Amino acid sequence: MNLSVNQKRKLKQTRSLLIIGTMLGPIYIVFSDGFHNIIPFVNATIGAFLISCVIALLEIWLLEKGIRKLRFITLLFIRTLIYIVFITVIIVNVLVISRMIVNNNSYSDVLNSQEFQNYIYHEDFIILLIYSVVFALTINFTRMLSRKMGQGMLLSHIVGTYFEPVKQERIFMFLNVSNSKKISEKLGPLEFHKFLNNFIYDITGPIIHHGGIIYEYIEDLVVISWSIKKGIFEANCLRLFFAIQDEIEGIKEDYYISYGFSPQIKASIHCGNVIRAEIGDIKTQIVFHGDVMNTTSRILGKCYEMEKTFLASAHLIYRIEIPGIIESKSVGAISLKGKENEVELFSIEEKQVNTVV
Amino acid sequence: MKGHTYEGRKKKRAILIIGVSTFFGLIYPVLSREFGDKFAFINGITIGFLGGSFISIFELYIFNPLNKRIGFIKKLIFKSIVYLIFFVLLIVLLIAFTGSIETKTSFIKYLTGEEMQYFIFEEDFFLILQYTLFLTSAIIFTHQMSRKMGQKVLWNFVTGKYREPKEVERIFMFLDLNHSTVIADKLGDVQYNYLLNDVFFDLTSSILSTYGEIYRYVGDEIVITWKMNKGLKYANCFRTFFQSKYAIRSNREKYLTKYGFVPTFSAGYHCGKVIVGEIGDVKSQISYSGNVLYITSSIEKLCKKIDKEILVSEELIKRISLPEIYEMKLAGAIDQDDDISMDLYTISEIDMANV
Numbered sequence: 001m002n003l004s005v006n007q008k009r010k011l012k013q014t015r016s017l018l019i020i021g022t023m024l025g026p027i028y029i030v031f032s033d034g035f036h037n038i039i040p041f042v043n044a045t046i047g048a049f050l051i052s053c054v055i056a057l058l059e060i061w062l063l064e065k066g067i068r069k070l071r072f073i074t075l076l077f078i079r080t081l082i083y084i085v086f087i088t089v090i091i092v093n094v095l096v097i098s099r100m101i102v103n104n105n106s107y108s109d110v111l112n113s114q115e116f117q118n119y120i121y122h123e124d125f126i127i128l129l130i131y132s133v134v135f136a137l138t139i140n141f142t143r144m145l146s147r148k149m150g151q152g153m154l155l156s157h158i159v160g161t162y163f164e165p166v167k168q169e170r171i172f173m174f175l176n177v178s179n180s181k182k183i184s185e186k187l188g189p190l191e192f193h194k195f196l197n198n199f200i201y202d203i204t205g206p207i208i209h210h211g212g213i214i215y216e217y218i219e220d221l222v223v224i225s226w227s228i229k230k231g232i233f234e235a236n237c238l239r240l241f242f243a244i245q246d247e248i249e250g251i252k253e254d255y256y257i258s259y260g261f262s263p264q265i266k267a268s269i270h271c272g273n274v275i276r277a278e279i280g281d282i283k284t285q286i287v288f289h290g291d292v293m294n295t296t297s298r299i300l301g302k303c304y305e306m307e308k309t310f311l312a313s314a315h316l317i318y319r320i321e322i323p324g325i326i327e328s329k330s331v332g333a334i335s336l337k338g339k340e341n342e343v344e345l346f347s348i349e350e351k352q353v354n355t356v357v
Numbered sequence: 358m359k360g361h362t363y364e365g366r367k368k369k370r371a372i373l374i375i376g377v378s379t380f381f382g383l384i385y386p387v388l389s390r391e392f393g394d395k396f397a398f399i400n401g402i403t404i405g406f407l408g409g410s411f412i413s414i415f416e417l418y419i420f421n422p423l424n425k426r427i428g429f430i431k432k433l434i435f436k437s438i439v440y441l442i443f444f445v446l447l448i449v450l451l452i453a454f455t456g457s458i459e460t461k462t463s464f465i466k467y468l469t470g471e472e473m474q475y476f477i478f479e480e481d482f483f484l485i486l487q488y489t490l491f492l493t494s495a496i497i498f499t500h501q502m503s504r505k506m507g508q509k510v511l512w513n514f515v516t517g518k519y520r521e522p523k524e525v526e527r528i529f530m531f532l533d534l535n536h537s538t539v540i541a542d543k544l545g546d547v548q549y550n551y552l553l554n555d556v557f558f559d560l561t562s563s564i565l566s567t568y569g570e571i572y573r574y575v576g577d578e579i580v581i582t583w584k585m586n587k588g589l590k591y592a593n594c595f596r597t598f599f600q601s602k603y604a605i606r607s608n609r610e611k612y613l614t615k616y617g618f619v620p621t622f623s624a625g626y627h628c629g630k631v632i633v634g635e636i637g638d639v640k641s642q643i644s645y646s647g648n649v650l651y652i653t654s655s656i657e658k659l660c661k662k663i664d665k666e667i668l669v670s671e672e673l674i675k676r677i678s679l680p681e682i683y684e685m686k687l688a689g690a691i692d693q694d695d696d697i698s699m700d701l702y703t704i705s706e707i708d709m710a711n712v
Contacts, residue, residue: 071517127484130388138495145502148514150640157505165550189632189647193522197636204638214640218575275546279554281561283507283571289550 009208014056021052021139028131039098047094051132054086059143072148076140083136084129091128095119151213153286157278162286165277171231171316172274172292173212173224173240174300175203175267178309180220187259195259196220202251206243210236215288221300225288228271228319235320241267241310242326242350268299269348270313299345306331306347314344327351366565371413374496378409381492385485396455403451408489411443412496436497444489452476508570510643514635519643522634528588528673529628529649530569530581530597531657532560535621537577544616552616553577559608563600567593572645578657582645585628589677595704598624598667625657627670656691656701663689671700682707 025048029040058079070078099110110116119125146154156162177183177199184192200222207214211230215223224240231237244265248255252262274290299311308331317328328346335342382405386397420436449468457467467473476482503511513519534540534556541549557579564571568587572580581597588594601622605612609619631647656668665688679685688703 071520072515073517076515127388134491145511145514147639148641149506153640154502157502165547167547190522190524193632193634193636193646197522197634200637208639214637216640217636217642217644219646275550277550277554279550279574280557280571282504282565283510284505285574287574289546289576 009211010060013060017056017060017139018049018052021055022049024048024135028128039102043094043098046098047091050090050094051087051136054090055083055136055139058082059140072144076137076144079140080133080137083140084133087132087136088129091125091132092120150215151208156286157284160278162276162278165275167273168276169228169271169273170276170288170292171226171228171237171269171271172215172288172296173237173267173269174221174296175224175241175244175265176221176300177263178266178304179264183259183261183263184220191259195263198255198258199248199263202247203244206240206247210240210243212237212240223293231271232320235323235326237269237316238312238320238322238326238348241265241269241348264309266300266303266309268296268303268311269316270296270299271316271319295343299343302334302345308347310348312346312348314346317346325351367417370500371410371417374413374416374500375406375409377496378412378492379405381405382408385488396459400451400455404447404485404489407447407451408444408493409496411447412440412493415439416497416500440490440493444486444493448482448485448489449473449477508565513643514641517635519633519635522632524630525633526585526630527628527633527645527649528583528585528594528626529572529631529645529653530583530594530624530626531653532579532581532598532601532622532624533657533660534577535623535661540616540618540620541577548616552612552620555612555615556605556620559604560601563604564597567597567600569594569597573642580650585676588628592677592680592683594626594673594677595667595669595679595683598622599706621666623657623660623665624667625653625655625660625669626667626673627653627656628673628676652691652699659689659691659701665689665703667704668701669704671702674702679704 022045025044025046026041029044096107096110096116099105099113099116100107103110105113142154149157177196183195187195200217203222204214207224211233212224212226215225217223226237248263248265255262270292272290272292272295274288274292276286276288278284278286295313299313303309303311311331312328322328327349329349331345331347333342333344379402382401382403383398384401386394386401453468453473454464456472457464460467460472462470499511506514534553540552544552553574557574560579564581568590569581569583572582574580583594605620605622612619627649629647629649629652631645631649633643633645635641636644652670656670660666660668668688669685670691674685683704684707685702685704687700689701690698691701692698
């Protein structure tokens with residue numbers, strides 16, 4: 001089976017969520033009941049596994065789109081509420097079924113038995129519930145925070161991966177909305193901000209699906225980066241541009257209704273060595289430093305000069321196996337402002353696919 | 358004098374941590390439904406309060422300065438051990454203490470007595486310990502993240518304060534390292550990065566103590582912003598620059614031995630209306646946008662061209678009342694949009710010795 005980058009990413013997330021979630025079950029039992037009985041362990045493991053499945057299903061496969069634009073705190077509460085419902089149902093059922101098996105009783109017998117009623121209303125049940133809800137809340141909070149901070153950033157901050165500067169070879173794409181200056185004048189600053197935010201929301205999906213990480217937004221410029229391996233794989237970094245075009249094309253009517261036009265994009269792409277490091281004390285940022293960034297920015301300037309939509313440097317093009325649907329045309333070697341060496345640039349276009357006669 | 362906000366911030370943070378932990382200490386007996394037992398409440402609150410105080414002191418005052426020099430795993434293990442020992446001792450001693458009062462026996466007798474043994478090995482002790490340790494890690498995590506993300510950024514994200522973009526009035530300062538391209542070429546990428554990090558570290562307390570907020574780092578440039586009233590008061594926004602200069606000056610030996618020179622800066626100031634709002638889904642930023650930022654940036658660039666340390670726009674000069682220690686001079690002009698030119702002033706400190 002051939003999986004897209006996006007599906008692989010989702011599967012990976014699901015796997016780690018299931019493993020961590022399932023482990024939390026037995027840990028609870030170690031602390032609360034001790035080791036004398038095997039049944040609570042089995043119950044906790046099964047319960048935790050089922051709960052993790054529900055969370056994974058909801059978080060990773062269902063709730064990916066749609067309600068993302070809600071306020072952080074609202075979203076957190078909605079999620080937690082949904083969790084409480086599911087977790088209660090699962091815990092009660094697991095407990096009942098395990099008693100059914102152990103005591104060889106029917107479902108309603110166990111549910112109505114004195115012992116079970118007692119357990120629900122007077123014993124550990126409420127603590128168990130609180131434990132699960134607190135963990136669900138924590139996991140949610142962390143995941144939402146991690147999303148806000150950008151892919152992989154939360155972990156890098158905690159572990160301090162880039163505490164010491166690291167040299168990396170990476171691909172950078174600078175992407176922006178063409179004629180943004182005019183658009184901003186036409187819409188006014190407040191509306192322009194809303195437009196930009198909408199635009200960024202819409203292009204986030206394609207970026208993640210093509211394995212790119214969003215490095216930063218500078219006004220209307222979005223800086224996207226890949227490790228060489230991920231970017232080159234299936235020409236993901238080139239395909240992203242067309243995926244974004246398609247995405248915007250599909251919803252151009254919405255843009256037209258809200259803002260009176262549908263945005264066109266321009267982008268430049270280049271690769272090379274950069275330093276990646278954590279910087280600052282209060283307000284820490286993980287930043288890329290390097291000439292590559294300046295060069296990529298200059299290539300974007302060339303897009304406007306040469307009236308091209310997507311330019312790539314030779315450094316990158318020579319390393320990518322270009323798929324049939326994409327065409328790269330040399331637009332000549334260009335000396336970039338402030339660079340002694342010339343850089344050959346390629347215009348990247350989609351091949352016109354006509355019906356075969 | 359313009360209070361020492363760096364210490365002030367720590368105190369505020371400490372009070373917040375103690376408040377939150379006392380609250381959770383109170384919650385525990387409620388959750389475990391020990392309403393009838395007043396000692397359970399006393400225990401809960403005391404553990405919360407003392408635990409919170411310990412976390413504040415440990416995180417803010419003792420461990421904080423060391424934070425940067427220890428790897429993650431070592432730090433994790435070290436902190437876990439410290440907190441584990443602390444909470445085990447705290448819980449056991451406190452329960453024994455209130456227990457001895459409740460049962461009117463001596464402290465030592467209760468501590469070694471059967472009831473205590475029962476509590477530790479059979480009853481809620483492990484649950485309480487787990488509860489406290491979990492909350493401790495949650496508090497530390499939130500504190501650390503909030504610190505990393507910058508002043509109030511985490512809070513603004515959670516409450517969604519800038520979910521809808523707003524128009525606000527702000528002062529902006531672009532602070533730039535002089536001769537940065539030459540320096541970068543000379544030092545090489547990695548060393549240059551160390552230099553920037555050292556500089557940003559040394560500037561932090563100057564920025565905080567003058568109510569500046571770090572908006573972002575762009576290469577070798579820091580963008581700092583103030584709310585109008587905070588920046589204008591005591592000319593705080595200018596003090597940031599001079600305090601930063603002194604901070605670097607007092608560390609000049611370190612820079613000289615490590616990098617072979619002492620960094621200097623130039624700064625451009627301007628103020629006005631900007632749009633502030635959260636932008637982006639993955640990798641959200643709270644971003645400022647508007648013409649004011651462009652103008653501030655070009656003022657800063659002009660600093661280098663006409664060789665001035667500071668350039669301040671007329672707009673800001675009009676609104677600020679300069680303390681006696683500073684004097685201003687007309688230094689140039691810059692084209693605003695629509696070809697209206699705006700005067701720029703430079704600020705310097707008066708030589709106090711000659712007054």
